[in-house]
Amino acid sequence: MTRRRLSDRQRVRISAIQDKRKARFEAQAADTATGAIGKPLHEGTVITRHGRNLAVEDGDGRLTICQFRQNLGHIVCGDQVLWQPAQGATGIVTALLPRDSQLARPDFSGREKPLAANIDQLAVLMAPRPTPVRYLLDQYLVTAEIIGVRAVIAMTKSDTLNAAERAELRQRFADYERIGYPVLEISAHNAGGLEPIRAALHDRSSILVGQSGVGKSSLVKALLPDREVQVGRISEATGLGRHTTSSATLYRLPGGGSLIDSPGVRSFRLSKLDRSGLEQGFREFAPFLSQCRFHNCTHDHEPGCAIRAAVAARHIEPQRLENFLHMLRGGTA
Numbered sequence: 001m002t003r004r005r006l007s008d009r010q011r012v013r014i015s016a017i018q019d020k021r022k023a024r025f026e027a028q029a030a031d032t033a034t035g036a037i038g039k040p041l042h043e044g045t046v047i048t049r050h051g052r053n054l055a056v057e058d059g060d061g062r063l064t065i066c067q068f069r070q071n072l073g074h075i076v077c078g079d080q081v082l083w084q085p086a087q088g089a090t091g092i093v094t095a096l097l098p099r100d101s102q103l104a105r106p107d108f109s110g111r112e113k114p115l116a117a118n119i120d121q122l123a124v125l126m127a128p129r130p131t132p133v134r135y136l137l138d139q140y141l142v143t144a145e146i147i148g149v150r151a152v153i154a155m156t157k158s159d160t161l162n163a164a165e166r167a168e169l170r171q172r173f174a175d176y177e178r179i180g181y182p183v184l185e186i187s188a189h190n191a192g193g194l195e196p197i198r199a200a201l202h203d204r205s206s207i208l209v210g211q212s213g214v215g216k217s218s219l220v221k222a223l224l225p226d227r228e229v230q231v232g233r234i235s236e237a238t239g240l241g242r243h244t245t246s247s248a249t250l251y252r253l254p255g256g257g258s259l260i261d262s263p264g265v266r267s268f269r270l271s272k273l274d275r276s277g278l279e280q281g282f283r284e285f286a287p288f289l290s291q292c293r294f295h296n297c298t299h300d301h302e303p304g305c306a307i308r309a310a311v312a313a314r315h316i317e318p319q320r321l322e323n324f325l326h327m328l329r330g331g332t333a
Contacts, residue, residue, distance in 0.1 A: 039084040041094065046079040046117075048234060048249040054093060055234055056083055063237035068093035077248035077260055078117040078205065101147045103207060105269050112271060116207050116248055116260050121150045123200065125210030125219065127157045128169060133211055138323045139270045140209055141181065142281030146273070152182045152200050156215045159187040175317040179284040188215060188222040198223070201253060207260040220261050224251050275328060282324055284316050300325055 044056035047063065054066045054075060066083050067090070068075055075081065075096060082095040101119055104112045122144040126132045137153070144151035153176055155169065166185070177183050184200060187193030200206075201223070208216055221227060230251050248262035275298060279285055285307055293304025299321065310316045 039086070041082050041084055042091075043097070044081055044083055045250065046075060046077055046081060048077055048247050049075060050247050054081075055237060056081060056091065056093065063234065064089065064091045065237060066091040066093045072096045074114050076114045076117050077250050077262065078119060080118060101149050103143070103147060104271065106271055110272065115262055119149055119205045119207050119260065121152065121201070121204045121206040123197070123206050123208050124151060124153050125156050125208060125214040125216055126153060126173075127155065127210075127214040128161055128165065129157070130211065130213045132172075134319055135323050135326065136211055137176075138282075138320065139327070141176075142270060142273075142278065142327070145281040145283060146271075146277065150204075152184060154184045154186050154197050154200075156186055156188070156219060158185040159190045159193060175320070186219075188218045194219075194222055198255060201257050201259060203256045205258045205260070207262060220259070223253065223259065225254065227251060270327060272330075273327075278324065278328055282320060284310075284320070285324075288315075298325075298328065 042058055044058045044064070047055040047057050049055075052067055054068060056064050056066045058064070064083070064085075066081075067086075068081075069092070072093065073096065075093070079099065080097040081093045082097065083091045083093045086092045099117045101117065102114050103116045103119060103122075104114045107113045122140060124137055124140045126137065141151050153173065155173075158166065161169065170183070170185075173183050182200065184196040186197045197219070208220065210216055224230065231249075234249070248260060251259050251261065253259055273281070275296075279289055288306040288310045291306035292299070292302070294302050297305050297307070299305050299307040307316065307321065311318050311321050
């Protein structure tokens with residue numbers, strides 16, 4: 001009897017079926033090995049990750065060290081997951097729930113690498129010294145717009161400025177307030193100096209970002225008076241030791257809300273965006289985008305460009321357009 005030849009489409013379909021069967025078999029084997037079969041499912045929040053180990057917090061605030069299945073992808077701090085109790089006091093994560101937001105950056109191969117999940121606010125820290133880099137600030141703000149989270153700008157070390165220096169710094173960033181970004185003056189060393197940032201963080205899931213030297217570590221310590229207690233609780237629950245603090249970690253704020261402290265945002269590169277995507281990251285461009293003469297206007301040199309006309313009329317800050325064009329060309333800070 002002549003053997004029937006399979007088409008390419010049939011071979012692909014058969015291969016996919018075999019892959020699903022293999023994944024199901026491996027999951028069942030893992031559940032058997034860990035003793036998770038038949039155990040109830042729980043929802044939890046990933047507080048930190050170290051290698052294959054996750055510290056997952058349940059609704060009552062208890063922490064469980066969990067492993068996770070390889071087919072779930074890259075799980076990060078802030079993720080909501082489903083998990084089952086396993087042997088001893090451990091667990092196994094069986095599902096990753098949909099993310100409301102994801103902060104990511106490209107790795108050196110250009111692939112998106114998630115850093116944190118389910119945040120609803122980006123707090124960008126700037127300081128009088130080192131000299132604030134507006135291009136880096138705009139990269140953070142574009143990211144916030146693209147992933148759909150609120151952004152605030154916090155000027156740290158305000159206690160080091162005299163009245164004239166404070167007025168000059170406020171003027172330098174006044175255009176951000178005009179387009180709707182709150183600009184806060186804060187200090188980790190003055191009584192009451194943290195109230196503006198505490199109010200901004202209240203009942204939100206936030207992450208602090210900013211260039212090196214802006215006082216991020218001091219601010220985190222001041223905002224989290226019980227940070228050492230929380231670190232000790234995580235270390236005790238996971239058995240991983242205090243080196244877990246070198247990974248992105250979610251802390252509960254005393255007044256409500258959470259704060260993710262992530263070493264991964266010390267160096268930041270914007271994800272690759274096309275022109276249309278990048279335009280959405282500059283909120284003040286929106287009223288003028290449909291008014292350009294050419295639908296594919298790059299806002300660089302084309303005649304009849306409404307964005308450049310808005311810059312000339314001072315509706316858009318010139319530096320913001322310069323930074324947009326630099327990002328469009330793939331430039332770095």
